Amino acid sequence: MPHETVIIVGSGPAGLTAALYTARANLKPLVFDGLRPGGQLTITTEVENYPGFPEGVQGPELMDRMRAQVERFGTRFVMDEVESCDLSQRPFTLHTANGDTYTCDALIIATGADAKYLGLENEERLQKIGGGVSACATCDGFFYKGVELAVIGGGDTAVEEATFLTRFATKVYIVHRRDSLRASKAMQAKAASNPKIEMLWNTQVIDVLGQNKISGLRLKNTVTGEEWEKPIGGMFLGIGHQPNTKAFVQWIDHDELGYLVTKPGRTATNIEGVFACGDAADHVYRQAVTAAGTGCGAAIETERWLEEQAAGGGH
Ligand code: NDP
Numbered sequence: 001m002p003h004e005t006v007i008i009v010g011s012g013p014a015g016l017t018a019a020l021y022t023a024r025a026n027l028k029p030l031v032f033d034g035l036r037p038g039g040q041l042t043i044t045t046e047v048e049n050y051p052g053f054p055e056g057v058q059g060p061e062l063m064d065r066m067r068a069q070v071e072r073f074g075t076r077f078v079m080d081e082v083e084s085c086d087l088s089q090r091p092f093t094l095h096t097a098n099g100d101t102y103t104c105d106a107l108i109i110a111t112g113a114d115a116k117y118l119g120l121e122n123e124e125r126l127q128k129i130g131g132g133v134s135a136c137a138t139c140d141g142f143f144y145k146g147v148e149l150a151v152i153g154g155g156d157t158a159v160e161e162a163t164f165l166t167r168f169a170t171k172v173y174i175v176h177r178r179d180s181l182r183a184s185k186a187m188q189a190k191a192a193s194n195p196k197i198e199m200l201w202n203t204q205v206i207d208v209l210g211q212n213k214i215s216g217l218r219l220k221n222t223v224t225g226e227e228w229e230k231p232i233g234g235m236f237l238g239i240g241h242q243p244n245t246k247a248f249v250q251w252i253d254h255d256e257l258g259y260l261v262t263k264p265g266r267t268a269t270n271i272e273g274v275f276a277c278g279d280a281a282d283h284v285y286r287q288a289v290t291a292a293g294t295g296c297g298a299a300i301e302t303e304r305w306l307e308e309q310a311a312g313g314g315h
Pocket of ligand 1: 241
């Protein structure tokens with residue numbers, strides 16, 4: 001059974017930054033790529049808010065560059081996914097989708113979260129080609145100046161995204177499948193008082209229109225069954241995120257949505273020697289740069305914890 005000093009699960013900005021720091025600290029990290037090597041940025045197009053790229057950078061290119069940087073310092077990658085683990089004793093044991101078992105002294109969980117999509121064929125097609133379907137207003141809102149937009153959902157994310165998008169759009173429709181918002185009262189008040197936001201109640205998206213770029217939505221009234229088409233310049237999903245933490249929630253403290261809970265202001269979890277970073281432990285910021293930041297934090301905490309263990313300071 002292969003034994004490693006540090007295993008990092010996930011290869012998005014959090015995992016790769018944790019790898020960069022642990023590799024440069026000579027800890028020879030092993031990174032599990034997971035189902036989508038490079039993480040969420042590999043399914044985005046232009047990234048303009050990652051510091052250091054004044055002209056912007058394509059998401060996949062940014063991840064290729066991060067990967068090349070960590071490989072330079074000897075990080076090893078395994079194209080496999082961690083399916084379950086035993087964190088009840090050290091060394092920790094990880095079982096993978098390919099049927100392999102690994103043990104490690106320290107574990108960094110950087111498995112990220114995925115935005116939920118409606119699951120419509122044209123939605124997926126346009127999202128993949130950067131054709132006006134996005135799940136991140138902070139990332140992409142800037143590209144939608146002077147057009148009418150739709151935000152799908154009725155929770156805090158949808159209202160927050162819609163409010164943010166009114167900085168660029170001429171109008172933002174919140175398309176919600178029921179007749180009342182799930183969002184907090186404060187958020188509801190924000191939406192109600194913003195003249196650029198209009199609610200489309202009891203409305204469901206049944207198709208996304210447009211060949212290379214979104215041109216509109218086919219909508220359906222969930223009460224009357226009436227269908228119609230609405231011209232639109234962009235669609236933003238705000239129907240929630242799913243943290244990829246299934247393999248760990250048996251052991252690691254988490255909230256009701258499955259986000260891992262760390263000690264305040266830290267990456268340390270309830271299990272000593274296990275650290276969590278990036279979107280798997282963050283439902284607030286969810287940015288590449290914050291994921292990279294907490295990945296760095298996890299690496300530094302791991303390094304210090306391993307040093308303490310070696311010095312006999314462990315509990
Ligand atoms: P929520 O689960 O709270 O809301 C999801 C919304 O999307 C619901 O209105 C739901 O409809 C709708 N929805 C889900 N699936 C579909 C679907 N297939 N088709 C159409 N609509 C769908 O997720 P959020 O991301 O909004 O929030 C997650 C957590 O993060 C919450 O605890 C929230 O409070 C918090 N948060 C806080 C923020 C803040 O305080 N600034 C900002 C963003 C999030 P329905 O209501 O009918 O179920």
